[in-house]
Amino acid sequence: MAVTLRDVARAADVSIATASRALAGSSLTNHATQRHVIQVAAALGYRTNTFARALKTKRSRLIGLTVHNLENASFQVLASVVQTRMQALGYQVILSISADDPEQERDIFKTLVDHSVDGLIAVPNGANGAQLLAMEHADIPVICAVRRVEGATLESVLAGDLDGAYAGTKHLLDLGHRRIGLIVGMSDTTSGKERLAGYKRAMQEAGLPIDPALIQAGRYAPETGVTAANALLSMPTPPSALFVANHESSLGVLRVVSERGLLIPDDLSLLFYEDSPWFEWQRPAISVVDSGAAEMANLAVDRLVQRLGGVANSGREYRVGSRLIQRASCRAIAPT
Structure with missing residues (x-):
């Protein structure tokens, strides 16, 4: 009983x-x-009895959290911070993985509404802005993290991706690299678009032409890294450095480097985007542009807690700064 x-x-x-x-x-x-x-x-x-309490108090003490995958180190940090902080406040977190699929994300949002969540932190696909706005209108606070939804008045907590990609590209330029291959995410995502813009800005400021052949964009998956790295390293004049600004593709890039027998950084300089503990443990340790995942996660929770406390949706966009972490995977070369 x-x-x-x-x-x-x-x-x-x-x-x-x-x-x-x-x-x-x-x-x-x-x-x-x-x-x-x-x-x-x-x-x-x-x-x-959570559901009975929700009927009585109009509060379920449940919070939704949606991410695209758990391969991305930033999403892992986001999940850990949200779970720890919200649980300390007496909430339980429902973690859902959308696989970057609009239909799957739509079903997740519907399920969260059916479970009467008190609020939502979402890494949005971008295709379901109307559904997120409907949640806002139903008094379910929504905080977007990592990505924004274009055209929707939703609070968003984002990384400084344009500045981060600019700083990373400039670092490689300062080391003497002129042919810098970029592996980036899809242009219809906030991070993909802004990281590409940061790369182009640094190259243009250095007086270098933008070579489309040096830019490889694709899905956020290791397979993208394999395809992109092979394409770049098979060029008649391959790049002397790769800036991997598509985090999930990093593992695929390392596989290609190993299969080709390349020495890092003697044969090729590598710079990754979004830090991960195993990048530091890699030998040589991988230099990165850190997107500030913990800061983004904590700020997203701060905003959600305030919204749960009755603060109105400001529709503001908040930015967390990126920073370059220099390790041992990039070396200086003589400009050609």
């Missing part, structure tokens, strides 16, 4: 109303009583 609230109240020697308030964290219950009731409930194996 399931343990009921009445069982908890009886074992704790308090009224049902007091037990209910204590388990809900109400300020009307003193700390000693609250701690006592929680300990008794835990000992009895009592579990709160």
